[in-house]
Amino acid sequence: MTERQPTDWRAPAMQRRLRRRYAAERRFRLLGLAAILASAAFLAFLLVSMVARGAGGFVETRVALPLDLSDVRIEGARLMGPGADLALAGAGLENAVDRAADAAFAPAGGAAILSDGAWLVVRDAVKRDPGLLGRRTVLDVPVATEIDIARKGRGTPEAEASVRRLGDRLSSGLNTDFFAGADATDPTRAGIWGALKGSLLTMAVTMALAFPIGVLAALYLEEYAPRNRVTDVIEVSINNLAAVPSIIFGLLGLAVFLGTFHLPRSAALVGGLTLALMTMPVIVIAGRNAIKAVPPSIRDAARALGASRVQVVFHHVLPLALPGILTGTIIGMARALGETAPLLMIGMRAFIAAPPDRLTDPATALPVQIFLWSDEVSQGFVEKTSAAIIVLLVVLLAMNGLAIYLRNRFETRW
């Protein structure tokens, strides 16, 4: 075999090749950066478009309505106490408001420019100050959704014309109905409190079940489980359940909780049970990792002092693993809070105009509410949908932020 010449690294061909290799290196690195930037850009675009669309949802447009309520006759005593709402409705307050609007805004559309909820604002004002009934006054009341949207710059030509006619009689203010109300057919009256309360009740059930069961199962598997067939089956089940599509849990909830146990449809109780089954494996896996991270020397030390197996775990291992378990739990709960599909399966998609008071009341949840509103054609619901998404994202980000904080704060290196 002939002896090779030693490589001449300075040869032009070699130098050219080297330059090509470095160019490839730079391209590859740029590609990596581009991949990250693409994801970041998508996230930014998503957030910006939601904020751009949804910011208007927190604001409502009001119009200064001149009112003459001298026609509305009602005894002062009936304005006190729980019967006041009914009394005012019966006294023709709504008609009086409509008439006032017809008189004041005839060229702009009359009573049609008012929100369905406008007279309720007047009613509440009267309850606060019964003296309003006897005199002329001017009140700021919410306008109909077409006018509201037009003033925010996305309306139809007719609505735009109305806005121009109304001019500086229009004003803007924080939409308190959005935070305090429940679902409604009129977008100016629709609020998220009903859905949010449904979500909170659902999460309460989920947490109450998934957390203790998840932690106990994690302790068992990590600390006590013998190596046998049953343990293997448990492990496969848990790992698999963590990756089963959420809609399958919805089908389970439908068939078992509704079909077999006859629990009420659309209830936060059933939603919570279904989501608990889904969240439990997540908590078990996070819990096992946290428990695994506790060094064996601590168990040995406790055992050497004569602590029983149960005492070792509950006095030493569990407290040390708790921050890790909590982090995993918060992340699992955040996932459950954003979950929609299983709740659709158990009927939490109905139109529910009153916030639920009990676990068995018909309820909906915030992500489901977003889904329902996204199906509405009215322009007014587009901004409500985005506004509800902003609220949901803020809650979820806060939860994830808390989890990251906990992880960094309590992360222990043994």
Next chain:
Amino acid sequence: MPASGLLFLVAALALIGWVSARARAARFRAGTQRRFSSLPQHHGWFVALCTLIPALLFLSVWQFTSPALVTDAVIATPAAAALPPPGLDRAAILSEARNLANGYAYGAFHPLSSRLAPAYAAAQDRFDLIASVAALLLAFAGGALSFLAVRPGFSARTHVERVVMALLLAASLLAILTTLGIVASLLVESARFFRIVPVADFLFGTHWSPQVIDPRDPGASLGAVPLFWGTFFIGAIIAMAVAIPLGLMSAIYLTQYAAPATRRWIKPLLEILAGVPTVVYGYFAALTVAPAVRELGVALGIANATSESALAAGLVMGVMIVPFVSSMADDSLAAVPASMRDGSLAMGATRSETIRQVLVPAALPGVVGGVLLAVSRAIGETMIVVMAASGVATLTLNPFASTTTVTKQIVDLLTGEAAFDSAKTLAAFALGLTLFAITFMLNVVALMVVRRYREAYD
């Protein structure tokens, strides 16, 4: 349903047992220097558990048996004589009456159910009373008997710990129970479906239109092949075409190039992307991406470009999966021993040559496992396709055309108040069973691949 007041009473009994047993144990310890195997609180817990467990066990068994007893009692009343023979109607009326009696519903569809409601309420009250008395008696008996066992030589701790262990085991078994519950409920409903529609028609039929089912040949319009294809097309092809390159390159940049400070910023960013709920992605897909994709299709001269295209749903789903693929790839790359990288760098390879020719091939099994899990996630994803994909099942290769998926059809089929055992509703369970079987296989294979791979480098 037993009132929460009953549970409260049982708990109160347990508390009394705990306090008195603890006091008793403390008293007999006070006088002596002897060492006991159990502390007073162990005795307390022993008595409390003996009070709680029998009563709670009884109540949970009662939960399952009492509805049948109540129904029997109602059927025995004279008002029930007008009930139709056993069948769908009868079940519907009884269920309505039950809802009325419990206050879940306020109006009834069948006039008969409002007449039966008082009978229901009465029967329920009677059985609730029986259950309450029995539960309280059981609790009291358990507490009293165990209280007598509290003696100096009695090792309460071992008994309490045994109960704790049983509790731990029971919590773990719930995972199996859930899996069994899923399998059983899907199997039972699917079996009913396959009695109406032949399995072969469902699995191999190419025509899907559940809106119009011919009662003589229901299988003709319930062929799920277009759904399987749509699911595969959106979840495994389009979404992965986005998620694999983006996720893998992100992981490579993060683990191999980024400075630790950059990594600290970018990782949470990817976590945010992973934490965005799917309904938000779905809304974004339907409102922003889908119209843009349709315009692109029209601009490209594709005649049937729709705003419910496979491409829009798949693209957004791909972005949703990016953080998942990235973190799996990150783990796999981190598991490749540093000596491999050093060996390549020491030969004068550039970093990208090292990554492409040594690290990625070495990490491939882990990456493949991660991708399988990602596919399993994508094909089970529901909200994005419900909001952005079409309801029309077409067998097409055109990403701009309308396509539907298994999950989307499950939601559509179960929406609206169809009777619970119509072919349409049952089809949803058959689809669910198929989806579960496929994702289960993907998950098991993926987890096995990943575990083998981790062990190879340990």
Next chain:
Amino acid sequence: MTDHAKITAEGVNVFYGAKQAIRNVSLHVRQDEVTAFIGPSGCGKSTFLRTLNRMNDTIAGARVEGDVRLDGEDIYARAMDVVQLRARVGMVFQKPNPFPKSIFENVAYGPRIHGLARSKAELAQIVERSLQRAGLWNEVKDRLSESGTALSGGQQQRLCIARAIAVDPEVILMDEPCSALDPIATARIEELISDLRGRYAIVIVTHNMQQAARVSQKTAFFHLGELVEYGDTSAMFTNPREERTKDYITGRYG
């Protein structure tokens, strides 16, 4: 001595973050000799070895001061290309680290990335010659397509040596190449080092003094990051100048 020097190091200091791992080390490596670095573990001999092909660059927070030259060229100069440098200064690691590829691909990897072969036949030739020089050809010639990780530990290490040779380096650095091997495999590697002497300048780190005595002509003794003594191997083992060297060689510590 300088006229034969392949590598010259003057006043080298290495820091890992705030910690100083190498203090003011100066030594010359001759082209035609095997140079051994010995010393107790943690003395900095491996760290110093890794400064000679800039592998310390891959460790975050590592910093090198001083002057290291290969054939008179400053290897820490801005104009020095680290990819070329590492092609010219090959390295064999403590634990055999074949890539998870076939035996052929393991050896062909270097020539491929550097473009040393103009044809497939030439590449096959390079692979064969490298495996022959590493004394592995006869054992693997019939199973070149099998995975490199399927070989025994000693074979894997010789594969790694073949892999380094295939790039046609001028210097080969060996970082305790036998520490993970059994005595028979060790003997084969030592034999191989003697065969390769003269063709390549070889620097070997070892904690085994007998090995240094068997294979090297020059020995450098490191202790706590300092170069304590450097000279002819035979002289150092029979008549060490420094007290610390004598204590180490006679087994007082290590």
